[in-house]
Amino acid sequence: MEIKNSAQAGTFESSDILVMVEPVAKGSGRDIDLTSSVYMHYADSINNVIIKVLDKFKIEDVKILAKDKGALDPTIEARVETAIKRALDIQEGTL
Amino acid sequence: MHTKNILGFDVPDFIEGFGDVEHYSGVWNKLKKENIGETIISPPVKSRVAHTSKMKNSLKEAIDACNPHDGMTVTFHHHLRGGDYIVEQTIRYLAEVGIKDITLASSSLTSAHECLVPFVKDGTITRIFSSGIRDELGKAISEGHMKNPVVIHSHGGRARAIKTGRIKIDLAVVAASAADCEGNCTGSFGPSAFGSIGYAMIDVMYADKVVVVTDNLVDFPCIPPSIRQHNVDHVVKVETIGDPSKIASGTTRITKSPMDLRIAEMAADAIEQSGVFREGYSFQVGAGGASLAVAKFMRDKMKAQEIKGSFMIGGITSYCVDMLNEGLFNALFDVQSFDAAVSTSVHGNTNHVEISSDQYAGPYNCGCMTNKLDVVVLGALEVDTDFNVNVITGADGVIRGASGGHSDTAAGAKLTVVVCPSFRGRLPMIKKRVQNVVTPGESIDLIVTERGICVNPNNKNLEVKLKEAGLNIVDIDKLREEVDKITGVPVEPKFTNKIVGVIEYRDGSVIDVIRAVDTED
Numbered sequence: 348m349e350i351k352n353s354a355q356a357g358t359f360e361s362s363d364i365l366v367m368v369e370p371v372a373k374g375s376g377r378d379i380d381l382t383s384s385v386y387m388h389y390a391d392s393i394n395n396v397i398i399k400v401l402d403k404f405k406i407e408d409v410k411i412l413a414k415d416k417g418a419l420d421p422t423i424e425a426r427v428e429t430a431i432k433r434a435l436d437i438q439e440g441t442l
Numbered sequence: 443m444h445t446k447n448i449l450g451f452d453v454p455d456f457i458e459g460f461g462d463v464e465h466y467s468g469v470w471n472k473l474k475k476e477n478i479g480e481t482i483i484s485p486p487v488k489s490r491v492a493h494t495s496k497m498k499n500s501l502k503e504a505i506d507a508c509n510p511h512d513g514m515t516v517t518f519h520h521h522l523r524g525g526d527y528i529v530e531q532t533i534r535y536l537a538e539v540g541i542k543d544i545t546l547a548s549s550s551l552t553s554a555h556e557c558l559v560p561f562v563k564d565g566t567i568t569r570i571f572s573s574g575i576r577d578e579l580g581k582a583i584s585e586g587h588m589k590n591p592v593v594i595h596s597h598g599g600r601a602r603a604i605k606t607g608r609i610k611i612d613l614a615v616v617a618a619s620a621a622d623c624e625g626n627c628t629g630s631f632g633p634s635a636f637g638s639i640g641y642a643m644i645d646v647m648y649a650d651k652v653v654v655v656t657d658n659l660v661d662f663p664c665i666p667p668s669i670r671q672h673n674v675d676h677v678v679k680v681e682t683i684g685d686p687s688k689i690a691s692g693t694t695r696i697t698k699s700p701m702d703l704r705i706a707e708m709a710a711d712a713i714e715q716s717g718v719f720r721e722g723y724s725f726q727v728g729a730g731g732a733s734l735a736v737a738k739f740m741r742d743k744m745k746a747q748e749i750k751g752s753f754m755i756g757g758i759t760s761y762c763v764d765m766l767n768e769g770l771f772n773a774l775f776d777v778q779s780f781d782a783a784v785s786t787s788v789h790g791n792t793n794h795v796e797i798s799s800d801q802y803a804g805p806y807n808c809g810c811m812t813n814k815l816d817v818v819v820l821g822a823l824e825v826d827t828d829f830n831v832n833v834i835t836g837a838d839g840v841i842r843g844a845s846g847g848h849s850d851t852a853a854g855a856k857l858t859v860v861v862c863p864s865f866r867g868r869l870p871m872i873k874k875r876v877q878n879v880v881t882p883g884e885s886i887d888l889i890v891t892e893r894g895i896c897v898n899p900n901n902k903n904l905e906v907k908l909k910e911a912g913l914n915i916v917d918i919d920k921l922r923e924e925v926d927k928i929t930g931v932p933v934e935p936k937f938t939n940k941i942v943g944v945i946e947y948r949d950g951s952v953i954d955v956i957r958a959v960d961t962e963d
Binding site for chain 1: 838867868869928929930932935
């Protein structure tokens with residue numbers, strides 16, 4: 348799917364991750380910019396979760412800005428998914 | 443040559459810049475001999491003509507009078523914590539007059555000492571003995587910017603090292619919040635009051651030269667004389683010894699973190715059921731979150747069951763003072779006061795006793811106070827399934843903690859409880875093997891996490907008691923696996939072969955080494 352809007356989900360709180368999604372030109376690919384308090388220990392793991400969600404929504408062209416403060420995998424997955432749904436305007440319920 | 447020590451840690455027989463290694467051999471293996479076969483060093487015999495002045499006009503003048511020279515050992519106490527100005531002023535002046543190759547032996551180093559980084563890098567300071575090292579200084583050392591490995595000792599271990607001359611003090615600089623012209627001094631009152639001056643008490647007995655620095659020169663005599671004039675060479679009045687707001691402030695509050703409170707409550711229940719909680723028991727807690735919170739729950743239990751304790755010891759917080767004043771304990775023995783409210787008690791309450799680090803935890807004497815402990819509650823940066831505890835290096839491998847009285851109290855107490863969350867900021871706290879060991883698992887009885895209590899398998903009786911009491915006892919290997927599933931297994935930091943730190947056990951043997959972090963990437 349194609350990202351049309353910028354959107355975000357999550358917070359700067361400890362054990363959470365702030366995920367910002369921005370549209371990019373078609374064909375420019377996925378640009379994931381990750382900072383994390385546990386970068387040394389989990390950078391690959393966090394990137395993999397983000398990629399998994401992008402795959403699920405079949406998103407090829409996007410810029411993701413992720414600022415992690417030690418979120419667990421389910422939290423990361425949920426935040427990325429929500430940010431993407433908001434960017435795609437398909438999020439239902441409370442925003 | 444590299445060898446595994448008896449705990450399985452990779453410690454060589456010889457360390458460049460340190461020397462031959464005496465390997466750790468067990469908690470009491472060396473000390474049970476009673477006569478160690480070493481002698482205590484003799485400090486120089488000093489004399490003084492009557493009615494002559496010890497007063498110097500400045501710290502510089504006092505240092506000049508102490509024969510500063512290359513290779514000298516300078517010591518400090520860390521009771522001024524993050525507010526200390528005196529370490530920096532002394533080292534800066536020594537560097538200014540061209541002194542090189544200094545051994546810095548402060549009882550600990552804090553956030554106030556990041557300013558030492560340039561002096562470590564340029565060879566002004568080439569050796570450090572300390573209980574703790576943090577922040578930028580820890581980082582610089584872990585990145586290999588220092589000539590010789592730092593030596594991390596416990597508070598008791600420092601007393602040992604000074605008495606045996608392992609740390610042979612040329613100059614001891616003692617900051618005091620009140621002092622008189624002869625050098626009688628204290629930390630218990632004055633604008634920069636910090637409470638007990640316990641760590642410096644040992645320095646002044648064995649140093650070649652002793653300088654007392656104060657920002658509060660009082661009429662003779664300074665009462666109480668926590669440190670006494672017959673051990674002091676020079677006295678200096680300065681504008682300020684530190685930033686009072688960072689030295690000690692207010693009262694230490696009990697944490698509001700639900701996680702810490704939960705862990706503390708579980709720990710208190712375990713203490714209650716362990717068999718050591720009874721009339722006349724003795725107790726020590728740290729000042730950290732969950733650790734201090736255990737005191738709150740013990741206070742409630744003591745009141746409810748009308749149990750009165752004998753003494754509390756250690757780093758003393760205002761919470762301990764409250765328990766003394768309520769009559770829950772007979773006495774406090776104070777080597778270090780953690781907040782401003784404690785100073786008043788040190789000054790005014792005869793049952794609040796200032797003690798030296800040697801009396802507190804020294805392994806080389808006829809019996810330190812930690813040997814009389816029934817219960818101690820300690821924190822941890824990480825633990826492992828052999829119950830070993832790391833309190834010195836962070837998850838990134840960088841030196842960022844302090845040995846403190848951790849291994850001293852753990853060895854002495856009948857019941858040693860470590861409180862720590864099962865994971866912190868996603869990082870699991872229970873490892874197969876800690877990155878560095880400061881306190882050996884042999885001296886740990888319980889590790890309490892919010893997911894359950896782990897009992898050291900060498901204490902079967904305790905496990906039976908706690909299980910019978912219905913407490914949530916979990917196997918430490920299973921708990922580790924459970925937590926790893928939640929957090930994922932972290933990628934461990936990489937190290938080079940360069941040894942940047944040597945961790946001494948309290949008895950002077952080497953329990954572990956710290957290697958430089960690999961910054962190539």
